[in-house]
Amino acid sequence: METKGHSNRQKIVQAASRLFYEHGYNQTSFSDIAQAAHIPKGNFYYYFKSKDQILEAVVENRLEDIRAMLEGWERSITGPRERLLRCLDILRNEEQAVVRYGCPMGTLTAELGKDQPALQGQAREMFQVFFIWLTRQFEALGHAGEARELALHVLARMQGIAAIAHAFADLAFLRRETAALRDWTQNL
Amino acid sequence: METKGHSNRQKIVQAASRLFYEHGYNQTSFSDIAQAAHIPKGNFYYYFKSKDQILEAVVENRLEDIRAMLEGWERSITGPRERLLRCLDILRNEEQAVVRYGCPMGTLTAELGKDQPALQGQAREMFQVFFIWLTRQFEALGHAGEARELALHVLARMQGIAAIAHAFADLAFLRRETAALRDWTQNL
DNA sequence: GTCTATAATGTGATAGAC
DNA sequence: GTCTATCACATTATAGAC
Numbered sequence: 001m002e003t004k005g006h007s008n009r010q011k012i013v014q015a016a017s018r019l020f021y022e023h024g025y026n027q028t029s030f031s032d033i034a035q036a037a038h039i040p041k042g043n044f045y046y047y048f049k050s051k052d053q054i055l056e057a058v059v060e061n062r063l064e065d066i067r068a069m070l071e072g073w074e075r076s077i078t079g080p081r082e083r084l085l086r087c088l089d090i091l092r093n094e095e096q097a098v099v100r101y102g103c104p105m106g107t108l109t110a111e112l113g114k115d116q117p118a119l120q121g122q123a124r125e126m127f128q129v130f131f132i133w134l135t136r137q138f139e140a141l142g143h144a145g146e147a148r149e150l151a152l153h154v155l156a157r158m159q160g161i162a163a164i165a166h167a168f169a170d171l172a173f174l175r176r177e178t179a180a181l182r183d184w185t186q187n188l
Numbered sequence: 189m190e191t192k193g194h195s196n197r198q199k200i201v202q203a204a205s206r207l208f209y210e211h212g213y214n215q216t217s218f219s220d221i222a223q224a225a226h227i228p229k230g231n232f233y234y235y236f237k238s239k240d241q242i243l244e245a246v247v248e249n250r251l252e253d254i255r256a257m258l259e260g261w262e263r264s265i266t267g268p269r270e271r272l273l274r275c276l277d278i279l280r281n282e283e284q285a286v287v288r289y290g291c292p293m294g295t296l297t298a299e300l301g302k303d304q305p306a307l308q309g310q311a312r313e314m315f316q317v318f319f320i321w322l323t324r325q326f327e328a329l330g331h332a333g334e335a336r337e338l339a340l341h342v343l344a345r346m347q348g349i350a351a352i353a354h355a356f357a358d359l360a361f362l363r364r365e366t367a368a369l370r371d372w373t374q375n376l
Numbered sequence: 377g378t379c380t381a382t383a384a385t386g387t388g389a390t391a392g393a394c
Numbered sequence: 395g396t397c398t399a400t401c402a403c404a405t406t407a408t409a410g411a412c
Contacts, residue, residue: 008377024302026214030406040379045407102298109355110295114212127355152352152361153368160348164340167297167315173340180341196395218388228397233389 009047009057011037017058021097021104024111025055025119052119059122062104066126070133080140084154084185087134091161091178099169103162105130131155141188150188157181197235197245199225205246209285209292212299213243213307240307247310250292254314258321268328272342272373275322279349279366287357291350293318319343329376338376345369 015037019028030051034041048054077083091098101107105126112120134151143150161181165174203225207216218239222229236242265271279286289295293314300308322339331338349369353362 022302024214024299026212027303029404031404042380042382042408043378046377046379049407051406101302106351106355107298107302110290110298110351111212113354114210114289114295115215124355127352149364152356152358153365156348156352156361156365157345158348159351160344160346163294163298163347163351164315164344166301167294167312168340170340173344176337177341177344217386219386229388230390230398230400231396234395237389239388 008037008039008044012039012044012047012054013057013061016054017061020055020058020108022101025108026111055119056122059126063126063129066129070129080137081185081188084134084137084141085182087130087137088154088158088178088182088185091158091174095165095171095174098162098174099165099171102166103159106159106162107166127155143188154181154185157184196225196227196232200227200232200235200242201245201249204242205249208243208246208296210289213296214299243307244310247314251314251317254317258317268325269373269376272322272325272329273370275318275325276342276346276366276370276373279346279362283353283359283362286350286362287353287359290354291347294347294350295354315343331376342369342373345372 012033016028016033019032019036023032030044031041033039033054034044037044048057073083073086077086097104105123109120109123109127112123131148131151134154135147138144138147138150157177158181161174161177164170164177200221204216204221207220207224211220218232219229221227221242222232225232236245261271261274265274285292293311297308297311297315300311319336319339322342323335326332326335326338345365346369349362349365352358352365
């Protein structure tokens with residue numbers, strides 16, 4: 001339970017999370033993280049025994065953020081359709097980052113899925129949290145029988161938008177396709 | 189012009205292409221490639237001066253394959269709609285590999301897009317070739333005014349399917365969503 | 377808890393004999 | 395053209411002083 005944690009530990013996790021997103025997990029070295037977090041290299045084996053464990057902490061940290069965000073929407077947004085639309089807005093709100101670095105969940109999961117199955121299992125959990133939340137929204141919308149299929153469909157559409165927007169660095173495409181996905185959700 | 193090339197050079201390119209796909213570019217070392225190609229490490233600086241140049245050759249090799257495939261369809265398949273459907277079939281034909289390793293173009297472009305812009309430019313060319321070909325099919329289908337948008341839409345849908353199928357190792361999802369994309373194409 | 381020094385390994389790359 | 399030996403460097407990781 002690292003609910004709070006020491007300031008140093010938090011600094012490491014946040015620096016690592018950013019670097020993993022911007023440069024990828026394998027391309028980020030201990031030295032990179034230490035430098036970005038302003039922590040001497042050797043010191044941070046006090047907090048983490050291996051690079052794997054930093055990723056674990058990073059994913060755990062992101063999961064907490066995602067869960068807090070989704071639970072916040074459950075409380076602050078009344079209808080399931082409005083909640084779904086709010087979810088799609090992520091792409092627009094993060095459009096600069098998406099065009100530059102892709103989707104933080106998608107690119108990490110893809111990278112680890114190649115040959116680090118244990119680590120990918122961790123990363124996939126982020127998708128799982130979204131999947132469960134989306135499924136609940138579609139059920140509330142009256143699509144109980146196909147809620148899981150619709151949830152995966154939306155996840156895939158969002159991943160595709162992020163992937164192509166990133167590949168072509170195409171902001172207009174991201175906006176256009178996000179709008180189309182909003183329309184699809186409206187007319188569902 | 190390495191149309192044919194020495195047997196050794198071809199062995200290196202093919203081994204590297206497979207390893208880049210299965211383990212990622214950054215996670216594949218010179219030693220890995222040398223071992224897989226049964227070529228002594230030192231020897232292959234005779235063929236390539238750097239790791240970048242191997243990637244360049246790999247992408248060039250894949251581009252030739254892609255172009256040959258698309259041109260083959262132009263000759264062997266009469267209607268543009270049938271050609272589009274044939275293109276979607278890639279996902280089904282490669283379903284095992286997609287579930288295991290994701291899309292060869294998408295995962296490579298995503299990896300390099302993080303912080304190797306020069307190399308990403310190479311990889312993106314593969315998407316570009318598909319994009320141009322798809323655009324031509326939609327024009328032939330009578331959608332000249334929105335052919336480019338439709339082409340990118342299809343690319344994104346395919347990328348999304350591959351990404352989620354890979355993330356969840358979900359073969360049923362891949363088949364279901366590919367079928368849905370086929371329907372979309374049929375009714376266009 | 378914090379930091380320095382350094383070990384052990386693997387990396388991309390080179391020189392030069394055959 | 396082919397292969398051996400090896401370089402310089404960066405990497406993850408550890409031991410131990412403070």
